[in-house]
Amino acid sequence: MTPRPSPRLALALALPLALGACGLKPAPEIATPPPELPGAFFHAPTGETGASLASLLPREDQAFAALAETAMERAPSLAEALARIDLARGRAARAGAERLPNVTADASLREQRINPAQFGEAGASGLIPRNLTQYGANVAASWDPDLFGQLRAKERAALARIDASSAQAAAVRNALLAEIAASVIDWRTLDARRAALEADEAAASRLAALAATREMAGLAPGFDRVRAEAQASASGSRLAALESERVRIVGRLVALTGMDAAGVSSALAATGPAAEVPEAPMALPSELLANRPDVLAASAELAASDADLAAAARARFPRLTLSAVIGLLAFDPENLFDSNSIVGNLTAGVAGPLLDFGRIEAEIDSAAAGKRAAFAAYRGAVFQALGDAEAAYGLIEASDEEAQKAVRERDQLDRAAALADVRYRAGLADFLTVLEARRAADASGERAAAAIGRARRARVLLWQALGGDPPAASPSEGGAAVE
Structure with a gap:
């Protein structure tokens, strides 16, 4: 006949549950309303355009392709971000393992010396040995059934932080590509400026x-020659100044890609395609919430903070722990595997907070503050993205207008310089008129090349502001769902 459990035992088990239930109250509610976004970007182009987001980067440029590929393999900042993903995965795996039983094994040899006299007559008769040797081996298992979901909440928080780390790595990747693209555009812009300055120097x-x-023919004073030579020297000095800008670009690319200066210079030496300024693609502000890695990272951190709050609130509930031990215990090695040597026990324990003097409430308050901070950070990321996109669209609009006017100015000044030269050779204008026309035309080509470069650079900023390349699938997707 199976013995019935003692009422006192049942009361002892139920008492912590009752005490815990008396202290329970709902977890604080932290409102997280979605940010309100405008219906369209203020500076976005009107009408439909066929440009894609990917076309905003100079992907046809061999230098960009080579440097970007190397950066994806060697860039220290990207390697650090990827390592943080592995760190988050390890913590998530640990949080998931906490929901499973924990099984351990041990073996022991214990030598004990006792005083038989403490056992009275039995010890004096020699029935109890002075030296006692014990041989044992045990397998122990323990498990928390997680009745109230604290461990599940912690696992959800850990999985959400994998998503946050992945989004942060995507943000680092986009920033790398944008910086490399901008540097390559700057390099090609320097090439165009150098060509314009060389043409100016040759004309001067x-x-x-x-x-x-x-002057040698006695038809003009030496002052005309000196002024013309000074103008040629001015173009030459501007050509020399371009080298300092090239050095800075190479240094920046060394830091971004993890290559040495020789490798960067070799990649940049490849001939680039003709400078083209693609049209800005149409986009909606709501797309920022799905494409911007920093917004996705902030959203994942908000989900993690919500799970942290749930885990902190559920710490007020009692915890049930089941444990069992089965092993062997003998006083002689030969008897270790006898059936009489088998020992074991099975335990069910309940533990809950009784008087913690506000420890759990402090944890809940901290978790609630963390969720409020995460929500504020999420809203900040959304409006940062909105501001970046608005600024990028506005910059494209302004730089396009500047480039168009700079090109028009260059063409008009070149035409004026050519007409002045023709009139001078026909004897209808003096040398001073030709020199002034040439001086006005000088640097207009450089200004036009620089303006086109700024317009191309504005496209890179828009690419990054709109989220860059589409984010990869979350590493936590496709795994087992956390109930």
Whole structure:
């Protein structure tokens, strides 16, 4: 006949549950309303355009392709971000393992010396040995059934932080690609500026040679030659100044890609395609919530903080722990595997807070504050994304207008310089008129090249502001769902 459990035992088991239930109250509610976004970007282009987000980067440029590929393999900042994903995965695996039983095994050899006299007559008769040796081996198992979901909440928080780390890695990747693209565009812009300055220098040198010929023929004073030579020297000094900008670009790419300066210079030496300024793609502000890695990371952190709050609130509930031990115990090695050597026990324990003097409430308050902070950070990320996109669209609009006017100015000044030269050779204008026309035309080509470069750079900023390349699937997707 199976013995019935003692009423006192049942009362002892139920008492912590009753005490815990008396102290329970709902977890604080933290409102997280979605941010309100405008219906469209203020500076977005009107009408439908066929441009895609991917076309905003100079993907056809061999230098960009080579540097970007190397950066994805060697960039220290990206390697650090990927390591943080592995760190988050390890913590999530640990949180998931906490929901499973814990099984341990041990073996022991214990040598004990006792005083038989403490057992009275039995010890004096020699029935109890002075030296006692015990041989044992045990397998122990313990399990928390997680009746109130505290462990499940902790696992949800850990999984959400995998998503946050993955989104942060995507943000680092996008930032790398944007910086490399901007650097390559700057390099190509320097090439265009150098070509324009070399043309200016050549034109000024031709004028100086013409002035020298006229001076030798006694048709013009030496002052005309000196002014023409000074203008050629000015173009030459601007050409020399471009080298300092090239050095800075190489140094920036070394830091971004993890390559040495020789490798970066070799990649940049590849001939680039013709500078094209793609149109800005149409987009809606709501797309920022799905594409921006920093917004996705902030959203995942908000989900993790919500799970942290749930776990803190559920710490007020009692915890049920089941444990069992089965083993072997003998006083002689030969008897260790006898059936009489088998020992074991089975335990069910309940523990809950009784008087913690506000410890759990402090944890709940901290978790609630963490969730409020995470929500504020999420809203900040959303409006940062909105501001970046608005600024990028506005910058494209302004830089496009600047580039169009700079190109128009260059063409008009070149035409004016050519007409002045024709009139001078026909004897209808003096050398000073030709020199002034050439001086006005000088640097207009450089300004136009720089303006086109700024317009191309604005496209890179828009690519990054709109979220860059589509985010990869979350590492936590496809796994077992947490109930």
